[in-house]
Amino acid sequence: MKSDIAFVHAPSIYDFRRRPLKEGPIGDVVPSTPLFEMYPVGFVSMLNHALEEGFSGRISNLAVLMLSDDTFDVERYLKGVDADIYGIDLHWLPHVHGAFNVAKVIKRIHPDKKVVFGGFSSSYFAEEILAANEAVDYVLAGDLLEKQMNSLIDAVQRESNLEGVPNLVYRRNGRIVRNPPLKDPDPTAAEFINYQILVKNSIKYHDVKGHLPYYSWITNPTGMTLVQHGCQLNCGFCGGSNFAYKNHYNYISPLRRDPSRVAEEIEVVKETINSPVFIAGDLNLMGEKYYTTLFEEIKNRGIDLPLLTEYFAPPGEDYFHTFSKYVPQFMCEISPDSSNQKIRSETGRYYSNSELEKSIDTARKYGSRKFDVYFSIGLPLQRKSDVLDDTDYLEKLIASHG
Ligand code: SF4
Structure with missing residues (x-):
């Protein structure tokens, strides 16, 4: 066709x-x-x-x-x-x-x-x-x-x-x-991550696998939405950083999305595939007004899907307290990249291990079902011994905060 x-x-x-x-x-x-x-x-x-x-x-x-x-x-x-x-x-x-x-x-x-x-x-x-x-x-x-x-x-x-x-x-x-970029007073207006069309299109074109977002989607589906384009931070290796975004992709960074639109997309996931939803972008960094509005929208729409959320810096008590009031099931993830704080700050992330650990404990206190912590190799200043130190740190982290 x-x-x-x-x-x-x-x-x-x-x-x-x-x-x-x-x-x-x-x-x-x-x-x-x-x-x-x-x-x-x-x-x-x-x-x-x-x-x-x-x-x-x-x-x-x-x-x-x-x-x-x-x-x-x-x-x-x-x-x-x-x-x-x-x-x-x-x-x-x-x-x-x-x-x-x-x-x-x-x-x-x-x-x-x-x-x-x-x-x-x-x-x-x-x-x-x-x-x-x-x-x-x-x-x-x-x-x-x-x-x-x-x-x-x-x-x-x-x-x-x-x-x-x-x-x-x-x-x-x-x-x-x-050609010059589009001068658009409302650049996110046309954006709508509508999973319904994947289902409809799979049937229309007799091509289910061709429309799958990833290989294991049938057995392990996850929906996705995002709260912003661009970023607040400037991690040195990131092509989607605040600097990179506003200098190469759009004139505003971060460009915030309407919380109602985000909630609407999550609602479509509930109606279509009823799966957990990954929310890209750090909700906490969006500020209290933004995340409270979004959480209210989610609650008012009767959405009870598990939400997988990512953080660019460890959130504190106020955030998790509010999150848990509105969202019954949530999971968290963060990428400190290295357990060595000097290496971490070299990449552009300026928080300590104790702040990270405190945030993990606080998230658990408020009901987070899991907290994924990502580490990387190939970072500036990083040597083989630093990577081995990371594995030791991870073991300790899991033992004392897992
Ligand atoms: S927090 Fe993530 S998206 Fe933002 S600059 Fe760093 S790596 Fe890029």
Whole structure:
């Protein structure tokens, strides 16, 4: 069945089934496998907005399809995905190999159709991508691109001038041109992470696996929403930091989402898949007014789903007290990255181990069902001995606060 747009998600390494891979460690509790088969929620929101405006569209999670079946034939499948535009996410850099290889395959199979890249890495490297990759026609640079994607579909279908497509980077007369970003007084208005459309689309296109957000979603589903775009902090390694976001993707960072909209998305998860929901963004850092409004919205809508929440700094008593009043089941996670506070502050996080431990204890006191704590390797100043110290610290942390 033909569609106006197909959002295609590649595995991090395109030919992972044929080459011996030494995968780097990622947390066991992260739903995605090392092939990073989880597509960005922006796919769901852009698809939703395209459908709202009368376009047709689908998601093709190639990574899940390839992981599910060793004999899955990518080229045969893509021949059956007939669209005017193929949108490929290159958000974080691990997807470089997969994204470019899938673009080449699509262009070979559908030479007259357009391939557009999007995501933070694509936005940052847009000119370089277009200069070196004939298989990529456009990059939609920036964040919150629902309206811009619809403008692009419209322009491609009408074969009209691309100058009117905000945020678009493209080739014109042998040059690479970057259109100005959309001047939008309400940039989050068109964003809606609507899981209902995944269910409907799976049936419409007879493609359940192609729409799955990640490999184990059927057995271990989790919905997702986010409270902000960009971030309050400036961790040195982060392409989505406050500095990176406002200098490369949008002019405001963090850009807060309407709490009613967030609650509405959680309600859709309840009605559609009735699963836990991961809320991206630090609710505590959003401030008391914001999080209290959101919690009230959640309670007033009768939502009792477990909420998985992330924190960029350890929250205190007031926050957990309020959270537990409104939300019956919640879990927490935080990434101190290193148990060595000097290394941690070098990455841009300025809290102590005792503040972390106190927060874990407080969360438990108020009913948090678990508190996941993430550590990383490859940090500035970090040596092998520091990583080994982390494992000792983790054992102590679990023994005394687990
Ligand atoms: S807290 Fe997370 S999102 Fe924010 S800058 Fe640090 S790593 Fe990036």
